[in-house]
Amino acid sequence: MVDVLWDEIQNLELGQDYPTLFIPNEAYVMVEDRNRLSLIARPLLPRVQNFNAVINALPRAWGLTAHVHGRILDATYVQLLFQTEIYLLSVQRREVWLFNNWFVASQRWEAAPSLNFVTTIDLWVQMRGIPILYVFEKTELEIAQELGEIISLDFHDATSTQIAYIRVRVRFGITDRLRFFQRITFESGETALIRFQYERLRRICSCFRFTHNLNYYPYRQRFQSIDRERAVFRDSVLRSSFNSQSQMTDSSLQVPLHPPPRVPSSGDAITSGIMRVLEVGESSRGVQDGESHNNMNLGESSKRKNLVILQRDKESRQHKQQETEQRMGGILKPPKKR
Numbered sequence: 001m002v003d004v005l006w007d008e009i010q011n012l013e014l015g016q017d018y019p020t021l022f023i024p025n026e027a028y029v030m031v032e033d034r035n036r037l038s039l040i041a042r043p044l045l046p047r048v049q050n051f052n053a054v055i056n057a058l059p060r061a062w063g064l065t066a067h068v069h070g071r072i073l074d075a076t077y078v079q080l081l082f083q084t085e086i087y088l089l090s091v092q093r094r095e096v097w098l099f100n101n102w103f104v105a106s107q108r109w110e111a112a113p114s115l116n117f118v119t120t121i122d123l124w125v126q127m128r129g130i131p132i133l134y135v136f137e138k139t140e141l142e143i144a145q146e147l148g149e150i151i152s153l154d155f156h157d158a159t160s161t162q163i164a165y166i167r168v169r170v171r172f173g174i175t176d177r178l179r180f181f182q183r184i185t186f187e188s189g190e191t192a193l194i195r196f197q198y199e200r201l202r203r204i205c206s207c208f209r210f211t212h213n214l215n216y217y218p219y220r221q222r223f224q225s226i227d228r229e230r231a232v233f234r235d236s237v238l239r240s241s242f243n244s245q246s247q248m249t250d251s252s253l254q255v256p257l258h259p260p261p262r263v264p265s266s267g268d269a270i271t272s273g274i275m276r277v278l279e280v281g282e283s284s285r286g287v288q289d290g291e292s293h294n295n296m297n298l299g300e301s302s303k304r305k306n307l308v309i310l311q312r313d314k315e316s317r318q319h320k321q322q323e324t325e326q327r328m329g330g331i332l333k334p335p336k337k338r
Contacts, residue, residue, distance in 0.1 A: 032111055037088055038081040040073075041106040042118045043099065044174055044211045051078055054099050062091055077118065079109070096121055101202035103210055105174055121172055122151055124199040126165040131192050135163050143194060144168040147179060165197070177208045 041058070043049035055070025055078050062068065069081045082088040088108070097104050105121045127143060137155060144150050147170045154167035172178070178201075182194045205213050 034081070035079075035109045035111075037083070037085055038079050038109045039088065039091070039106045040109055040118055041078050041080060041097075041104050042076060042174075043078070043102070043104050044121075045100075045102040045213065046075070048213075049100050049102055049104070054078055054104065055080065057099055058097060058104070061097065062087075062094075064091075080106075096123060096200060098200060098202060103200075119174055121174055122169055123172060123201070124154075125168050125170050126197040126199065127168060128165040128195045128197060129193055130163075130166065131186075131190065132163065134186060134192075135166070140166045140168060143182065143184065144170060146182060147196070148172045148176065167199075174211055175209065178204065178210070180208070 041054070043051065043054055051072045055072065058080065059065045059068035059070065064082070064087055067083045067087050070078060071081075072078050082091075092106075092108070095106065097106065103121060105118055107118045110117065125144070125147060127140060130139065130143070137153065137157065140153060140155055141150065144153070147168075149171040151169040151171055154169070155163075178196075178198065180196050182196070183191065184194060185191045201210075203213065204210050
């Protein structure tokens with residue numbers, strides 16, 4: 001039976017040898033003209049950027065809800081089709097766009113896309129800290145080229161009205177690490193620390209990339225088994241509970257193996273809440289007997305108390321009986337049987 005099944009699996013025809021289906025040019029001649037007015041967008045963090053929400057939110061942010069139609073292409077890209085080229089160009093001029101505080105890279109549709117299609121993102125960067133003696137177009141270009149491909153420089157000596165920072169548009173790869181500081185040295189020997197501030201940047205991973213966050217860090221060392229990873233996760237949760245006073249409970253700390261030693265004091269008998277009963281001659285006993293009496297448990301104290309009470313009742317009855325005998329001349333009636 002097994003051999004028969006194996007032969008049938010080997011002889012399966014999955015369609016690879018079927019004749020090729022030919023589609024005439026008339027079937028897709030209008031496709032290029034329609035897709036020409038579209039943007040191919042790529043959410044950089046799909047785990048927190050729902051694609052259906054992206055194609056609904058972006059046209060609303062552009063103010064073009066009635067003029068843009070969005071659709072999902074696959075697990076990586078979405079397509080946004082515009083009715084006119086004017087709307088398309090106006091959106092491109094205002095890039096880059098965000099959804100859920102993470103970037104959405106976009107590029108105009110191409111009939112024959114290249115290998116690096118939608119793998120870059122253009123950001124405006126503010127360069128701060130350039131000494132005033134060196135504020136010049138060539139200086140800014142020298143500094144900005146260390147970041148990436150320069151698209152444009154928003155600075156002109158004759159027309160710029162402020163030099164607190166210089167804006168430059170740089171093209172970054174979506175997997176590149178962002179740089180926030182750069183120390184430079186001029187030929188005169190003067191040094192300066194340049195700070196880079198990225199416009200519209202909301203969130204970033206601890207490794208300075210904007211394609212993932214710490215919860216989905218791709219460069220983290222993977223564990224060999226899922227059980228091991230879960231154990232480490234539980235351990236990290238417990239550690240965070242220990243470090244947070246607001247989450248600390250009575251069961252968060254370990255119970256000591258032995259109770260702490262009890263230091264006796266003279267006021268233990270008063271603060272214990274149990275009335276101490278002294279026997280005959282007990283007041284003349286040493287301090288050691290008193291301390292041993294304080295260390296008796298509650299059950300023995302209750303037992304001793306009951307015995308003392310019974311003894312007192314017996315002595316009281318005998319005392320009354322003696323008084324009655326003296327009053328009646330020493331002749332007593334036998335007690336009544338109960």
